[in-house]
Amino acid sequence: MTNQKINSGGLSASFRDPSGFLFSRGGVLYRQVNHAYAGEYARLMDSGLYERLVKAGLLIPHIEADQVWAESEACFKIIQPERVPFISYPYEWSFGQLKDAALATLSIQRRSLKAGMSLKDASAYNIQFVRGKATLIDTLSFETYKEGQPWVAYRQFCQHFLAPLALMALKDVRLNQLLRVYIDGVPLDLASELLPWKTRWNFGLLTHIHLHAGAQKKYSGEAVKSRGGSMSRQAMVGLIESLESTIQKLDWTPRGTEWGNYYDITNYSDAAFEHKKELVGEWTKRLHPVLVWDLGANNGVFSRVAGETGAHVVSFDIDPAAVEQNYRQMKSDKIENILPLLLDLTNPSPAIGWANRERDSFGARGPADMVLALAVIHHLAISNNVPLPQLAGFFAETGKWHVIEFVPKSDSQVKKLLTSREDIFPDYTRDGFESAFKEKFNINSARDVRDSDRVLYLLERKQ
């Protein structure tokens, strides 16, 4: 939300819903509630549902703001939701994060029904991680529940949550990347085709995915006539419970992975590791960043060190197992200011959606106050062949302060990268690194990491 451009009154991700839209004024985010939504809004607030959901950590809290900025006659009220420190997207979440987002959505639907309301959408993009919890950020997602009425968001829920979760748990965890292509969730016929045949023996997956996909195909293009068929409250509760138990049973636990046990197989000593933690701690305490990006965070050890200052840390890694492990650890330790996310630095999240403006790219969600890039440079420079000056340019765009670890060719990790290929990197030296980065940064500090050939730099971007 922070950097989305305003187009014709609203932020680019919130143009679909006629109930209202998001806009930003003087760096503050507001949501306009239209007259058309006045009744639903009143019910949400007066029924006690809002308070119960906020208390349970399921809905973003807001305050009602002064109406002076009202942009159109449609305006009923302006609300100011609590700001989310970092907006993330479902294709950046680990299995556990998507599962928690799905269960939060169903929990909200269940509580809403009790208050005579129902979710009118079930988009994964309406969920964000706030204080470590999956939280609904769209206050205008509720509508009055009329008994007999089916759940209008059922299709969307299955596409945004159930299908990718089933594919991740039962086929391959990397299939969450389908969400990057299909912005309205994984098409159910595709999910049905990709899932193993035996999933037809699972009642939940048989009905909500396989038969659902079949029905979509059979009735595509046909209007639903008012031929009887209505859905009792009990049937609605049964549907929500069935989705809940189907999702509860889906599980994915990281096994043999790229980095899963990285810290057990590193070449450097405990002393070097501790020294790096010390330096990261010293520098974050000195600079007090608000937003830190830890790029190549693995399971988040250094993110935690940076997070001890109270900074909001986004802990990115390319490995789904590391991100999952990181998320589970944060959850069990009740750490609220660290957000683990999946990111391939060599191909970061692009801007997607209508006019490429619905979901921001990785870069557009910055810059961060401080970027940590520990044991990352050699992967980008050597495995991915990015010349050092280009790396310096990339980092300069992502943040002001940088903690970058230079891993020289004499280091066994780099030697390993070079065993299977020709060394075409004559400039990959400490001097080469410094001269490339000096174009964009001032070197504030350069410290030899104890018991290793590595160097940890603190760099400040030139204005």
Added chain:
Amino acid sequence: MHFLPHAYLDPGSGSFLIQLAIAALLGLGVASRAYWSKIKGWFGIKSKPRDGDDESENK
């Protein structure tokens, strides 16, 4: 679609119909559970509260 004249999301015809069919079946389960707990209630046995009830917190 007579149910939701003002819905802004397209629920999809097939999704709508399959939902009615599945939910009718699942609703029976919910109803029978309710009767069962009522019967148990006559004998003084209390049913366990379920996850996601209003009192529980988002984990």
